[in-house]
Amino acid sequence: MSVQVLTFIIVGASFLLYMGIAVWARAGTTNDFYIAGGGVHPILNGMATAADWMSAASFISMAGLVSFMGYDGAVYLMGWTGGYVLLALLLAPYLRKFGKFTVPDFIGDRYYSQTARTVAVICAIFVCFTYVIGQMRGVGVVFSRFLEIELWLGVVIGMGVVFFYTVLGGMKGITYTQVAQFCVMIFAYIVPAVFISIMLTGHVLPQTGFGATLSDGSGMFLLEKLDMLSTDLGFNEYTSNTKSYLDIFCITFALMVGTAGLPHVIVRFFTVPKVSDARKSAGWALAFIAILYTTAPALASFARVNMIETINGPDGTGMSYAEAPSWIKNWEKTNLISHDDKNGDGKMFYSGDERNEMTIDRDIMVLANPEIANLPAWVIALVAAGGVAAALSTSAGLLLVISTSVSHDLLKRNLMPNISDKKELLSARIAAGVAILIAGYFGINPPDFVAAIVAFAFGLAASSFFPVIIMGIFSKRMNDKGAISGMITGIVFTAAYIIYFKFVSPEMNQPDNWLFGISPEGIGTIGMIINFAVAFVVFKFTDDAPQEIQDLVESIRFPKGAGEAQAH
Amino acid sequence: MAFKNEGDQKAYWNENLSLLFKLLIVWFVVSFGAGIIFVEVLNQIQFFGFKLGFWFAQQGSIYVFVALIFIYMKKMNAIDKKYGVEEE
Numbered sequence: 001m002s003v004q005v006l007t008f009i010i011v012g013a014s015f016l017l018y019m020g021i022a023v024w025a026r027a028g029t030t031n032d033f034y035i036a037g038g039g040v041h042p043i044l045n046g047m048a049t050a051a052d053w054m055s056a057a058s059f060i061s062m063a064g065l066v067s068f069m070g071y072d073g074a075v076y077l078m079g080w081t082g083g084y085v086l087l088a089l090l091l092a093p094y095l096r097k098f099g100k101f102t103v104p105d106f107i108g109d110r111y112y113s114q115t116a117r118t119v120a121v122i123c124a125i126f127v128c129f130t131y132v133i134g135q136m137r138g139v140g141v142v143f144s145r146f147l148e149i150e151l152w153l154g155v156v157i158g159m160g161v162v163f164f165y166t167v168l169g170g171m172k173g174i175t176y177t178q179v180a181q182f183c184v185m186i187f188a189y190i191v192p193a194v195f196i197s198i199m200l201t202g203h204v205l206p207q208t209g210f211g212a213t214l215s216d217g218s219g220m221f222l223l224e225k226l227d228m229l230s231t232d233l234g235f236n237e238y239t240s241n242t243k244s245y246l247d248i249f250c251i252t253f254a255l256m257v258g259t260a261g262l263p264h265v266i267v268r269f270f271t272v273p274k275v276s277d278a279r280k281s282a283g284w285a286l287a288f289i290a291i292l293y294t295t296a297p298a299l300a301s302f303a304r305v306n307m308i309e310t311i312n313g314p315d316g317t318g319m320s321y322a323e324a325p326s327w328i329k330n331w332e333k334t335n336l337i338s339h340d341d342k343n344g345d346g347k348m349f350y351s352g353d354e355r356n357e358m359t360i361d362r363d364i365m366v367l368a369n370p371e372i373a374n375l376p377a378w379v380i381a382l383v384a385a386g387g388v389a390a391a392l393s394t395s396a397g398l399l400l401v402i403s404t405s406v407s408h409d410l411l412k413r414n415l416m417p418n419i420s421d422k423k424e425l426l427s428a429r430i431a432a433g434v435a436i437l438i439a440g441y442f443g444i445n446p447p448d449f450v451a452a453i454v455a456f457a458f459g460l461a462a463s464s465f466f467p468v469i470i471m472g473i474f475s476k477r478m479n480d481k482g483a484i485s486g487m488i489t490g491i492v493f494t495a496a497y498i499i500y501f502k503f504v505s506p507e508m509n510q511p512d513n514w515l516f517g518i519s520p521e522g523i524g525t526i527g528m529i530i531n532f533a534v535a536f537v538v539f540k541f542t543d544d545a546p547q548e549i550q551d552l553v554e555s556i557r558f559p560k561g562a563g564e565a566q567a568h
Numbered sequence: 569m570a571f572k573n574e575g576d577q578k579a580y581w582n583e584n585l586s587l588l589f590k591l592l593i594v595w596f597v598v599s600f601g602a603g604i605i606f607v608e609v610l611n612q613i614q615f616f617g618f619k620l621g622f623w624f625a626q627q628g629s630i631y632v633f634v635a636l637i638f639i640y641m642k643k644m645n646a647i648d649k650k651y652g653v654e655e656e
Binding site (some may be wrong): 082086088093208221222224248250252276282283287294336417559 | 592630653
């Protein structure tokens with residue numbers, strides 16, 4: 001059977017599975033819709049959280065990024081997993097004990113302020129939209145390559161599936177669908193990695209194959225070979241840095257605190273029955289995430305070696321373009337890879353200097369990997385299904401936060417306090433529907449700035465949510481004025497820095513012009529420090545938070561008496 | 569009030585904070601320490617086919633992160649029990 005037919009079958013079967021689960025787990029109340037009735041088993045919740053959080057970027061793009069960045073790629077590996085430790089230790093248990101539905105709920109109640117709540121709602125919606133557009137795009141890329149249908153049709157199909165189970169099932173439907181999606185995703189990621197690891201090094205585990213000797217008889221370590229290839233071809237040594245260490249430090253830190261402040265991840269910890277379950281669930285979530293995140297750098301190095309060897313040929317002088325393997329021809333159709341025969345010798349050559357004739361998009365590394373390594377067609381189909389699962393699971397979680405922010409934080413807690421449970425549920429569903437349409441539109445017509453605003457999403461989460469939530473838990477007396485002024489200066493500083501270098505004067509976006517040499521991707525770290533500093537200075541000159549708020553903070557610091565999460 | 573007295577409540581919180589502090593030091597040392605600040609020094613050491621600093625940055629730190637959360641869970645549940653503030 002051809003790859004295309006197999007992809008139809010495998011992706012189609014996975015869609016049927018997701019929809020079947022949605023019908024089985026449809027939501028009856030707002031409680032079901034927002035937090036799955038608060039009764040999800042911690043290990044299942046861990047899987048759902050892992051699927052929610054590992055996006056199309058983790059599945060499709062990350063190994064590719066690491067593959068091209070070498071050591072520097074560690075910013076993503078450590079940044080996105082290290083943030084989980086902060087989340088698990090500093091946020092999740094306390095927010096679970098607090099027992100409300102959303103992050104703006106916590107900020108609004110803890111700082112007894114509608115202004116704080118509104119700022120938080122706007123940040124939450126912005127962060128989630130930024131993300132969801134990228135996911136829809138991911139679905140489109142997978143569909144257009146593997147099913148050879150138009151990109152817009154791919155996006156529309158993806159929208160339809162997500163719409164069906166988000167609107168019907170709410171958090172309950174999403175949670176159980178995400179468990180299934182996690183299994184599809186992780187299986188699809190591991191299978192090709194194991195195959196390639198065995199082929200290159202004879203090790204079953206990619207994590208150990210990564211540090212093993214090559215089985216081509218040279219007796220060289222894989223990474224040694226990669227370092228040698230890289231320097232021969234005019235690239236930086238694979239295991240060394242190109243960015244400055246200060247920048248690497250700041251980007252890693254911004255990604256960590258940004259991850260911990262992402263509203264769609266935090267909300268997952270409201271769905272478990274107990275505080276101790278929230279702790280356990282975070283552990284399982286990171287364990288499941290680590291399976292993919294420790295495989296990714298191994299895959300990245302395997303893919304790099306394979307790619308260089310197929311393009312430059314075994315003798316390293318270039319492979320004839322006429323006899324190029326089929327994956328190059330296939331991906332040329334998507335414009336993600338191209339060959340420009342500069343020296344007219346009819347051969348392809350890939351390098352980091354003026355001899356280079358190839359343009360290769362980093363995003364194809366994971367998707368093209370099984371083809372590069374000549375794996376069977378069903379593995380390729382499986383990777384397609386995995387990529388779609390990763391994109392859909394994350395979109396669903398994000399759409400839920402958007403709809404909750406609108407129906408709960410904006411309508412119920414702000415504009416229409418007397419709204420009935422039924423009407424609130426209806427408005428949540430309508431909001432989810434509208435959000436999907438907007439996301440789909442941008443998925444088909446992506447604005448040029450999508451890649452640039454991802455830095456924005458993390459920067460904002462790092463400089464706004466993370467510090468205020470931390471202060472809300474660990475400083476009893478922190479007041480509304482301190483928190484609001486901290487949040488606003490943090491956001492304004494970070495946003496101004498990113499907007500200046502990414503949109504206003506992109507030509508200035510170079511290390512020499514950066515503040516202390518910190519790139520826009522890492523500036524959230526400074527934004528966070530400013531937020532903390534301003535908040536404490538303002539706090540010093542104003543009154544302590546009122547007694548009832550201090551009592552509230554005392555009460556979230558220990559687990560006893562945590563009921564199910566409540567609207568009020 | 570879930571605690572027997574205010575002293576207990578203070579002691580519980582202090583134990584919690586000191587646990588967090590210890591775990592976060594480890595968190596910082598394996599990632600920012602071994603993976604970034606001291607990466608070049610550690611890269612002088614060969615660990616199987618890896619340079620050690622590189623291994624911490626792309627593999628080791630992640631394993632430690634997972635372990636940290638489970639250790640936190642275990643210790644924290646024990647502290648809850650000690651002060652009688654665990655959930656029924």
